[in-house]
Amino acid sequence: MYTKQKIIVKKDEIPPMSMVEYYFPAQKPWERNPVLVVNYKGSFFAIEAFCSHGGLSLEEGFLTEDGRVVCPWHGSVFDVRTGRVVDGPAERDLRTYRVEVKGDEVIVYE
Numbered sequence: 001m002y003t004k005q006k007i008i009v010k011k012d013e014i015p016p017m018s019m020v021e022y023y024f025p026a027q028k029p030w031e032r033n034p035v036l037v038v039n040y041k042g043s044f045f046a047i048e049a050f051c052s053h054g055g056l057s058l059e060e061g062f063l064t065e066d067g068r069v070v071c072p073w074h075g076s077v078f079d080v081r082t083g084r085v086v087d088g089p090a091e092r093d094l095r096t097y098r099v100e101v102k103g104d105e106v107i108v109y110e
């Protein structure tokens with residue numbers, strides 16, 4: 001049976017205006033879902049880590065001043081707060097994950 005997981009990371013692992021890819025724990029390695037945790041001007045957000053266009057990692061992309069994640073591969077743009085596609089070629093919005101900040105920790109729920 002599959003149960004939802006969470007990850008806990010230290011806030012200082014993700015400096016302001018940066019994005020770090022993590023994996024939720026799972027019994028089997030291929031069941032681990034990747035998540036991109038983003039520190040946007042001191043607020044934390046979590047979205048799918050792989051672009052909905054080509055399935056490639058967004059971690060090497062960049063975060064804009066107005067809160068958009070730009071895919072480094074073909075330039076799709078997503079809103080970091082909602083996961084919505086702002087510009088293609090991607091057509092599907094990214095899934096978002098619930099984030100809680102407690103003290104110096106960031107908790108992301110699958």
Ligand code: FES
Pocket residue numbers: 051052053054055056071072073074075076088089090
């Ligand atoms: S893989 Fe992201 S735009 Fe193509």
